[in-house]
Amino acid sequence: MPRNVYTPSNSKNYYLRVTIDGKEHRESLRTTSKRVAEKKARERIKELKGKAERGETDWLFHSGFTGFYESLDHYDEDHGWSANTRKRYQTSLRQIGVTLMEVFEERDENIELAGAWEIDLKSISEFVAMRKDAGASIATINRDLTAFNHLMSHIKNLGWVEMNPVLQFEKKGMKESLPDIVLPTDEAIQKLGRRAPGNLCFFPDFLDATGGRVTEMSMIKWADVKGMGHPVEGHVTLTLRHTKGGKVRTITLRQQAIDILLQIRRSNRSPYVFWNKTEDGYYRSASNLFWDYAQETEFGARLHDIRHKFAIERLMEGWSVYRVQRYIGHGSVKTTERYYFRYLTQEQQVIANADGNIGL
Template sequence: MASHVYTPSNSKSYYLRVTIDRKEYRESLRTTSKRVAEKKARERIKDLRGKAERGETDWLFHAGFTVFYESLDQPDEDHGWSDRTRTRYQTSLRQIGVTLMEIFEERGEDIQLVGAWEIGLAEVTEFVALRKDAGVSVATINRDLTAFTHLMAYIKNKKWIEVNPVQLFEKQGMRERLPQIVLPTQEAIARLSERAPGTLTFFPSFLEETGGRITEMAMIKWSDLSGMDRPVEGNVTLTLLNTKGGKVRTITLRQQAIDILLQIPRSNRSPFVFWNKTEDGYYRAAANIFWDYAQEVDFGARMHDLRHKFAIERLKEGWSVYRVQRYIGHGSVKTTERYYFRYLSQEQQEVANADGNVGL
């Protein structure tokens, strides 16, 4: 069993890698414990073999993407692509992978746990929109779509999906449909906070008051904070080091967030704000922990929706879209507009767009 469990170079969590009926699965086991990983792997392999025997499918997009990408390392008589074409497709595929990861991360989901069937027309449309936001040329986007088409055709030929969503996009064009955002109520946030143990009891409210991502906020240390000797709004900043893509950003905390920090007891052993007594010193799997708690207390939303709640409320208060974009760490202001302007009145949109310094 040990051969089926491994840790990728860019992760501390264990992953499963197994081939069943000549089909490969690679997926996160969502644990840093080898003993737990091996137990989960045994259970997962048993489940997969049972599904294979029953003719059921349970295929992850990540697995199909990886196999297709690696197949381009060598010539293949089935497609007959030249070395140059295969290299170009791999370049596009890397961008596709990064952009889809961003799309699902903005929804609070892990791309490595997404089923192949979950990459649909909406995801292809948003992929194109994000590439346009980044200022990429139409020619480059079309090259990316060609590689994307071949990727999804490969997955479709394996019968993991019924329809190639890229071909649907090419027929229909840009008709973007973003998922609806469910904003958690204050009562639901209170229930979730009461359920959480230790310093995590302060975590939901802190996300609500900062708009941060779960992973980046779970790993903040007291040393990342500046100005806590005078804990008033305008004087306290937080430097986020463990962000998506490693892009460090510094935010000035609002008084509500500062007041939460003042309530959190400090540890003599752990440097983390949201600390625990484990060897790591913090809650490494905070997202998984809160997913379980959310089901228990009928949270009615996702933890990631606290980030959306922060952004929408700040825009309604009069923050500029530029300030919100920088504060929450969107790669482009157009992404911020696309996600949140649909929840603003025309007047609120005009205020948000009026000046890049509004609210500073």
């Protein structure tokens, strides 16, 4: 089977995954036939390459979002919305943009590079869940969904998506269901690391020791690490400056992470911890690289799932939910609870929900 065509564990359909000019495209080929999928994949890749060569930015959700938002600056006879209605929709759209950025950040993906088809039913469900986490009322969420519905109808009318996922969600109701998290084993993480080249062989273990997102950890520099003169837990910190939300945070490294750093050879040419010899100096496409390695080593999960493993294990060993939330960089402690408490016993939840000092 071509490397660009695969079947996710939660779907019978074949999917396309391809990177063109640094942007990853991942979408359903809407067929269970291998032969049809391969043909569709070749045609779609050719189409995407043509768009990239022409510098076209359509089919991106960000492009559709911007076009619809700007159209609300002026009265349009097609919809006939008043100035107050258009202003209210723009307010909701700003909140939609911020929240979707958080949704995609949690997936270790960039909303500005997402195709319109990637805003699916799962994305809408996560949007609603995060608005609830932020304390928004049902009435406010419904107002946001009204604007969201018009936005996705606009994108559907452009021919970029086949179905409006907001309408799908409204038929389903406010019930949210999170997919099961597939937690990689320690053995699988080590096997994945052995497949990686250069100092990337340490990268999966480092994610397991820190719970960091792939992108933010791939861009850390030695200058961001303080206290290695006394490499003992409690004395070494790491400042994360390239988080997708732009919020700089500093964490105290556990001994497991410190021991990994002690094994990494420093480069005279690059300031990055996980460096390479490209003009960027770091592994810009770490997620894509490890996706390929994961198929070869039968990893059975996403590289990003190592982050979930870290959070669940820390909660199980007695860290408070407040500490885990701050450490891994969730925007809300309720998001941490929603993702991980379903994997804890009642006793573990009581400990995690203590006053915030447990494990500190």
